[in-house]
Amino acid sequence: NNPNANLxxxxxxxxxxxxxxxxxxxxxxxxYRxxxxxxxxxxxxAGDKVGASASDGSVCVLDLRK
Known part of the structure; x- marks a missing residue:
């Protein structure tokens, strides 16, 4: 869950x-795909970004403010 927005x-x-x-x-x-x-x-x-790791070895950071 998001630490700043429990929803x-x-x-x-x-x-x-x-x-x-x-x-x-x-x-x-x-x-996001x-x-x-x-x-x-x-x-x-801060609760405004999500990091994700994938099976192909990639890592991405998603900025939810955009």
Whole structure:
């Protein structure tokens, strides 16, 4: 969960997508497609970025302010 906004959840899956969800409504807020199946997602301390690692060895940082 997002440390600053308890209503946000980040998920990753082997379909190469990172999804950001509103936990109160269940709505999909953002969706990002990577280059490999997503192994892990992690919020930064400020709660405005999500890091994701993928099965192809890539790592990306998603800036949710954009």
């Amino acid at each position: 946000m959840l980040a998920s990753g899956s082997f379909d190469k997508c990172v999804h950001i969800w509103n936990t109160q409504t269940g709505a999909l807020v953002h969706s 990577g280059t490999g199946g997503i192994f892990e997602v992690c919020w930064n301390a």
